[in-house]
């Protein structure tokens with residue numbers, strides 16, 4: 174059994190420390206933790222000295238135990254990210270159903286589930302393909318472009334925009350607001366600092382949202398904003414801040430995560446030419462490429478819970494009120510589930526935890542994300558089978574969102 178008391182640098186390691194995350198999740202550290210100290214205590218978050226320490230859960234099995242036991246590990250008590258009160262104060266984080274515990278969580282989520290089943294989502298394939306083809310058409314004639322900003326962003330923004338009833342001309346504004354809010358800690362995305370996001374962007378999100386909500390109150394449609402506005406939980410409608418945050422949750426989740434996975438997956442296909450050749454040879458492997466991209470590059474490196482009582486996990490004493498971080502970036506490379514886990518292999522078939530580990534908060538958007546990713550891979554590779562890197566990709570600096578902020582590419586002459 175692994176020792177529960179690491180010594181030396183591992184004992185003192187702070188998993189969340191800006192420097193470690195410059196090139197994405199610290200996979201070497203996670204590997205050591207999985208093997209020597211799978212449930213690990215970090216004393217503090219240097220960038221947020223007022224925050225308490227936290228437990229890092231790094232193995233898939235332990236994460237599944239936490240995720241499935243909402244009575245012991247609450248989403249509501251302290252928020253769902255490592256830093257409780259960052260861009261959004263905790264009261265607002267609790268107004269999203271991702272930040273609620275049952276029964277309210279279940280009732281609110283149920284309102285959306287019908288529209289997100291694989292069968293209902295499959296009805297959108299044609300329109301998602303049309304959006305993707307339209308975005309790629311606009312790049313015709315260019316030799317260089319950025320897969321993040323020129324392809325992924327406009328596609329995912331329009332797809333979630335159409336679900337939410339956002340007019341297309343506002344897509345770029347919403348994309349900017351989501352990027353600065355979720356990437357608030359990255360000085361390249363947000364040079365003015367977190368304070369500016371709180372003072373400038375959050376009020377803009379509220380103002381824009383309130384306008385849309387007022388319109389839907391007057392004129393209901395069949396979009397998701399209307400579902401929120403007219404939702405009744407135990408005979409009561411949602412409060413204004415719950416509507417705004419519900420809208421934010423769906424737009425943020427839809428905007429960011431699919432974009433992240435597509436870009437990291439494309440980078441891996443470019444860098445692993447054997448895997449790209451396999452896929453080009455046998456296009457039916459595209460679902461394998463989607464799942465492998467989700468596994469290796471989970472769009473959210475972590476989600477967090479807070480212990481509601483004293484308990485034990487992997488032999489470690491978890492005290493009531495402790496923060497417990499589920500590191501999907503680690504569990505998706507857990508050697509007990511994935512052989513040679515750092516190898517990008519589109520023929521794998523094991524389950525991963527990119528969408529969560531099976532609990533109440535399992536991702537609502539799995540079918541939509543999988544469909545968007547499949548269409549994006551299919552259309553990009555059909556048009557640009559020999560696409561190459563044209564510069565250094567750069568990662569967003571964040572221990573939460575795991576994504577590239579730039580991926581410069583070139584169409585090689587062979588294309």
Ligand code: HEM
Nearest residue numbers: 271426427430431434472476527528529534536537538542
């Ligand atoms: C590659 C794409 C995506 C990934 C990797 C992803 C990942 C996740 C994860 C890990 C969670 C669980 C959080 C937890 O355990 O606390 C989650 C929840 C959620 N996701 Fe996704 N997601 C993706 C795409 C989407 C899309 C397209 C939508 C559509 C709107 C969406 C909507 C949501 C919502 C609403 C929740 C909260 C569910 C709940 O609290 O019950 N996601 N997602």
